[in-house]
Amino acid sequence: MASTCRRWPWLAGALLQATVVSLSTTKLQAQTPAAGVAATPAAAAPAVTSTVTLKVRVKGSGAPVGRAEITLPDGKKLLTGKDGEVQVNLPAGDGQIRVYRPGQEPELRDIAELRGKDRVEIFLLPATPTDNEVIVRGEKRPEASRKTITIAEAVKVAPGGDPAQIPKLLPGVQSRSFSPDIVVRGSGPEDSLYRVDNYDMPFIFHRIGNLSVIPPQMLADVEFSTGGFGSQYGNVTGGxxxxxxxxxxxxxxxxxxxxxxxxxxxxxxxxxxxxxxxxxxxxxxxxxxxxxxxxxxxxxxxxxxxxxxxxxxxxxxxxxxxxxxxxxxxxxxxxxxxxxxxxxxxxxxxxxxxxxxxxxxxxxxxxxxxxxxxxxxxxxxxxxxxxxxxxxxxxxxxxxxxxxxxxxxxxxxxxxxxxxxxxxxxxxxxxxxxxxxxxxxxxxxxxxxxxxxxxxxxxxxxxxxxxxxxxxxxxxxxxxxxxxxxxxxxxxxxxxxxxxxxxxxxxxxxxxxxxxxxxxxxxxxxxxxxxxxxxxxxxxxxxxxxxxxxxxxxxxxxxxxxxxxxxxxxxxxxxxxxxxxxxxxxxxxxxxxxxxxxxxxxxxxxxxxxxxxxxxxxxxxxxxxxxxxxxxxxxxxxxxxxxxxxxxxxxxxxxxxxxxxxxxxxxxxxxxxxxxxxxxxxxxxxxxxxxxxxxxxxxxxxxxxxxxxxxxxxxxxxxxxxxxxxxxxxxxxxxxxxxxxxxxxxxxxxxxxxxxxxxx
Amino acid sequence: MMRILFLAPLLGLVALGCGGKADRYEDIQKLRALGVFSDKPVVQPSTTVTPQVVTLTFYAALPHGDTVTAETYQDTATSSGGTPATLTVNAGTAAVEAHSSFDLYHVSGTLNIPPVEALVFRGLDRNATVQYGIKLTTKASGSQNIVGSVVVFPAGAPQLTSLAATPTIKITAPAKSAALSGAQDIVATASTTGAETLRLGWFVNGGEIKNRNAAATTWDPVKTTGAVTLVVTARGAKTGAFALDVIDFTAN
The missing domain is CATH 2.40.170.20 (TonB-dependent receptor, beta-barrel domain)
Known part of the structure; x- marks a missing residue:
């Protein structure tokens, strides 16, 4: 559902401002009562008309969005729990709530639309990608010729989307288009070691289809070394x-x-x-x-x-x-x-x-x-x-x-x-x-x-x-x-x-x-x-x-x-x-x-x-x-x-x-x-x-x-x-x-x- | 982890049939070797008392009007397991048999089989091979270096009897007098009393043979007019024992 955005009527905005000020005042007085000082009478809180449970999810997967920020018309902010849910007391009157999480597009919903419902699911679209932040990979023990490529990168660019073939695109490797085999610094295809975690698979590539035998969804990254690898690996002269x-x-x-x-x-x-x-x-x-x-x-x-x-x-x-x-x-x-x-x-x-x-x-x-x-x-x-x-x-x-x-x-x-x-x-x-x-x-x-x-x-x-x-x-x-x-x-x-x-x-x-x-x-x-x-x-x-x-x-x-x-x-x-x-x-x-x-x-x-x-x-x-x-x-x-x-x-x-x-x-x-x-x-x-x-x-x-x-x-x-x-x-x-x-x-x-x- | 790599070299066998060919094997357009007939498909080693001599007849297809000279040929490469021997080309044995599309040339040579101590016996059958070579040169149709081997079994080996047969082969379709046109079914019947299977090979002038190693296949297209010649060869899978049949037809 496309988000909608309304311009605030000027009167509603003035009322909101007044409400925010009065809420703040009330809070201040509640926090700092002084003996003998008569408290300024608090402005009346806006009337709660109904309560709704919001469930925030990612569009495309339905995964719950934890710590999504819900901003109410009065500026009050709530956060969803790990399950993506939060109970919201809807104020009286018109207005919108804003649902947002970094990495997702904000979603605005009219309070009138939410009123009278027990539970509403809100799906957030992915935000326009930014180039602001490098996605950090886990640190590995350094070795002279080792490279690590994440699965997210590998499935995009590797031949056939096959992470095990990513080494073909890295330095020190010779390859041929129709074969998954690699030659590492002159050593033939049979002279390199392929492992899944600590296991030697009898074969890592299907000979028919040229895909590796492990689906990429089960993998986290591919680590490749063209030589000079540590003593934990052996019985190969290549990579x-x-x-x-x-x-x-x-x-x-x-x-x-x-x-x-x-x-x-x-x-x-x-x-x-x-x-x-x-x-x-x-x-x-x-x-x-x-x-x-x-x-x-x-x-x-x-x-x-x-x-x-x-x-x-x-x-x-x-x-x-x-x-x-x-x-x-x-x-x-x-x-x-x-x-x-x-x-x-x-x-x-x-x-x-x-x-x-x-x-x-x-x-x-x-x-x-x-x-x-x-x-x-x-x-x-x-x-x-x-x-x-x-x-x-x-x-x-x-x-x-x-x-x-x-x-x-x-x-x-x-x-x-x-x-x-x-x-x-x-x-x-x-x-x-x-x-x-x-x-x-x-x-x-x-x-x-x-x-x-x-x-x-x-x-x-x-x-x-x-x-x-x-x-x-x-x-x-x-x-x-x-x-x-x-x-x-x-x-x-x-x-x-x-x-x-x-x-x-x-x-x-x-x-x-x-x-x-x-x-x-x-x-x-x-x-x-x-x-x-x-x-x-x-x-x-x-x-x-x-x-x-x-x-x-x-x-x-x-x-x-x-x-x-x-x-x-x-x-x-x-x-x-x-x-x-x-x-x-x-x-x-x-x-x-x-x-x-x-x-x-x-x-x-x-x-x-x-x-x-x-x-x-x-x-x-x-x-x-x-x-x-x-x-x-x-x-x-x-x-x-x-x-x-x-x-x-x-x-x-x-x-x-x-x-x-x-x-x-x-x-x-x-x-x-x-x-x-x-x-x-x-x-x-x-x-x-x-x-x-x-x-x-x-x-x-x-x-x-x-x-x-x-x-x-x-x-x-x-x-x-x-x-x-x-x-x-x-x-x-x-x-x-x-x-x-x-x-x-x-x-x-x-x-x-x-x-x-x-x-x- | 145990890694077994028997597969890779045997894939060469697959490549025999799967690789692309720039021109057709069966199409005779120049001097082409067809095979070698041996008067003894298998032989035992020579002894001082009984030297073993094999007479080989070399067959080749020769374009009309060209001439051939034959001389001993020594392969440039050395072989492991086989024993090279020198072929003596027998003077005066060269002959040309005229056919419609090309001539059938043949010449004989003599090969002396070495004694047992000069031979290397290998494999499940424990046989040795004696290798020979001959070079045929023409004036206008190129040359052919022909090599092969004669199979040797120890004296008394049962294979000296079981593999001693020469195969026969005959083109049974189309009939000799048939007039051919377009796509033509061709059939050959080959047989041997020897304990080995036979490999067949067709040769033609022009057109394509769908499966040149099959006993029954299709020749397409036959030349639209004029004389055409069809050759089929048979050779033993173990001994190379050889036979051929040649027929001339008229295409409409």
Missing amino acids: VVVLHTRSDVPETPKFEFKINIPFYSALYYETPVNDGKDLLAASVRRSYLEAFLPLVLKKSGADLTVVPFFGDEHLYYYHPTEDGHVKIIATHAYDGLHLLFPSDAATSPSGKATFDFKTSFELIGVEWKKTLDKDWSMTLAPNVFNNDNVIDVIDNNIDVKVRGIVVHADFTRKLDGKNRLYLGGELGYGLANIYVVAPVIDNNDPFFDPASAPKRKVSETAKYTSAAGWVATDRYIGDLMLTPGIRPFYYSQMKKGGYDPRLNWRYQLNHDNSLKGAVGQYSEAAQFQDVDKVFGNPDLKYIRSMHYILGIETAWSDRWLSDVQVFYKEINGLVRSDPVTVKNNDGKLISSGFELFIRRNVTERLFGWVAYTYSRNREQDAPKDHYHAGKYDQTNVFNLVGDYKLTPIWDLGGRFVYHTGDTYTGVDHSVYNANLDKYQAREGLNTQPYNQRLPAYHELDIYAERDILYDTSKLTWRFGVEYLALQRQAQGVQNNFDYSKTTYFRGVPPIPYVELRGAI
Whole structure:
């Protein structure tokens, strides 16, 4: 209901003034009676004609507005309670009451309209956003290369609105449009750690749909580190992405739905429970692309059957206590794909080959955070999981089932002043049932063809254990903070352990500037298949990397801050194919570069950032080889991201991405393989791997969001266009059948989309 | 957390059928290798008493009026697991068989199989491979580097019998005398007594074959007028044992 505003009749205004004066006088006399002084007779108080209960709520959600200010015609102010309610004694006569809360538009109501009613609900519209106040995020323990992005920012600008893909837009990261995977300072997608709180999910992204498995409504922020991270994280040489779950309880239940044609729909429900002290949330997402795609393919005449599907379900419970909290999460996620396609490798009379893939996991985790005494606090986070993977490709089969338990424990001790001691440990145990019939992959064998290579068979049950501990301390010496730490570890597939020493430091130059840096060793165990006795080499060693980081952070104002870093990373012991031992540790990578991050902090109106990375990644495949360009080597990467709230119900935003083209290995000539009836590429004798480069890539994605507010519900329409570019961008190269012609594989044209979300 | 990454390289198999092609594989417009026939689909290692020799016949489609020279070819890349051997091109064995749209060229070569100690036996079947190469060069139609391998089993292995068969293949539709036009159904019948499946491959001059690896598929469109030639090949999935059939038609 639109608010109305009347001009006061001059007489009413005079009467009001008189009333206010008399009320004030009465109050004064009541407060300061003096013995023997006759009190001035008080002016008569205005007559109360009725009493009404006002319930003030936010339009669009119906959430009660506590401490909303009710101003009566006589100037008297009342405040609503936590439930948004207040009892108002309506004075006689005409007039208006004003209802207001910062962040909402004021609402005026005529007293005549309220008179005679017991209860009236008043819905406040959101106010025009201001740029006056920076929304403060919680402070995190500083680390050299860590960035934290709130969920509110991430769902606006991240690809697909998926918070887990926000790292693609941050410095130090290389990415590709159609993949959620990231390359962090030269380290491949499998060399970074993704966690939800303290849990390693078997997979964090749906392979079909490229969304993360956790819905954004359950998250609070995304923390990302490109290197130099503390000793609480390990077994990776790249970066660390941590999705933190929420730690707040809503005041009212909320139901949300999302419809994304033609991909998937999502339902989400949250409610306060236990007398409003705890949060219970549930979520379901499911694709329906498998219903649309066959129709599209049939219409296009493609001789192809594609049936992809994905989904996930979650339950989340948050129980705050006086000295901490308990969180429980239960997750089930699955992906699948069935393909039937014409293939040279097909062995059936139809000439078609099949590809079937299904992966799923269930995980239940508990996090118990508690302050033990004035000095000690702890976090205990056990989880159990089950993960099934089935892949059938023509006549190759892979069936791996893994179940296990991981217990994570963290202790923090306050020492004197700001000094801290951190101790922790992580124990994992798993059981894997493995059945594989597949060829041993040899990427160095030019005759290698997965369709005809000799197959190996593995059928076994394997147990594995993992153990890691960490000790670190924050030590302040004047304006210098030192954080030395050490992380011992053991991974059973390596049959040996090790330890990683690390040091983070920060020096506060002045109020606005701090120097920072990190140096440390970051080790990673080889993948299970690389140490398998049939498909790999059980004698492989740990992959070791050394990180060196130096940077400066500057807070230019409360709105603007910048972070400039240089880094150098050396990784030794990378796993490579070997004609004798199947796998070896001869590979080496050197990554170095410079990063710039300029951030516009979040206000109601605006947020955004610029991220630029310059890097060089060089690889060596054997000690005697020369260094060559790396597989992941986007020399320049630039991201510009922003969101601007035009009005309380309109948002505009977008992201611009530019990066140097990806590298690839050029083909010098080809041979016809008579056994396979196909042509195979050959490099020249002196051809270096990844000696060619695609053209530079750029992409602009823009959107507008419009909220439609009802009293207790809201619809949000999002209109956008993705993949805007001056021309369709080269995503890769494709060769004709005999490699006599090479053309670029171009990405999709601009894709307009419409998305509808609802909240009740 | 255990991470299993068997998937990624096998996705190359998916790419075989899903990737885009700038031109059609089955369309013969220049010198094109069609396959290699071996007089012994599988063989055992040589011994000092019994050297094993395999005779290979190389088939290629050759545009009318062009000529071919054949020479031994050594692949520039080294292979793991396979044993390179030198092919001897047999002089005087080159021949050209005329067909409507192109000529069918073939030439023979001899491959000496190494002894057991020079071979690497691998895989579930415990077989070795001996690799060969030949280069065919024309004056006007380009060149083809043809490589392949002969499968070797240890003496006495049952596969020396079970996989010893040469397949047969015949184009059964359209009939030899049929006049073709527009979209034409094409069918081939392939068989083998060997214990392996067969992979088929169609070749044409002009038009598209919907699924060149299928026994029954569609050729669309056939050239509107004149002579057209259709080729189908079969090769064993395990041994590469080869057969082909070629038919000339007249399009209306």
